[in-house]
Amino acid sequence: MQIRCYRCNWNFAIKRDEIAFVLEALEESGGNHYDVPCPRCRTTNKISIEQMRRAVPRPPSEVEVEEEVKEHEEEKVEGESEEEKGED
Numbered sequence: 001m002q003i004r005c006y007r008c009n010w011n012f013a014i015k016r017d018e019i020a021f022v023l024e025a026l027e028e029s030g031g032n033h034y035d036v037p038c039p040r041c042r043t044t045n046k047i048s049i050e051q052m053r054r055a056v057p058r059p060p061s062e063v064e065v066e067e068e069v070k071e072h073e074e075e076k077v078e079g080e081s082e083e084e085k086g087e088d
Contacts, residue, residue: 001055005038005045012039019052 001014014036022034026049033046 001047001052003036003045003047005041005043007043008038008041010038010040014047014055016056019056023049023052023056 001016001019002011003014004011026032026034031049033048034052035044036047037044
């Protein structure tokens, strides 16, 4: 997630792992924002939970996972049948 310091306009990033951890902690504690210090000027920038939720990728739904598994199994079967044809 890219953040721009409101004081010095310096761009810096927060990793997705950190965002996921912070979201989990804020939801447990009931917080509504995360304070991120600017690495250049040390000014605290407040990032809302809504902004962080948009930056974290959504976990795949069960339907998407099932479709990916089926596709993978079909590719595996096709690969095995091609190997058998090549051996003959």
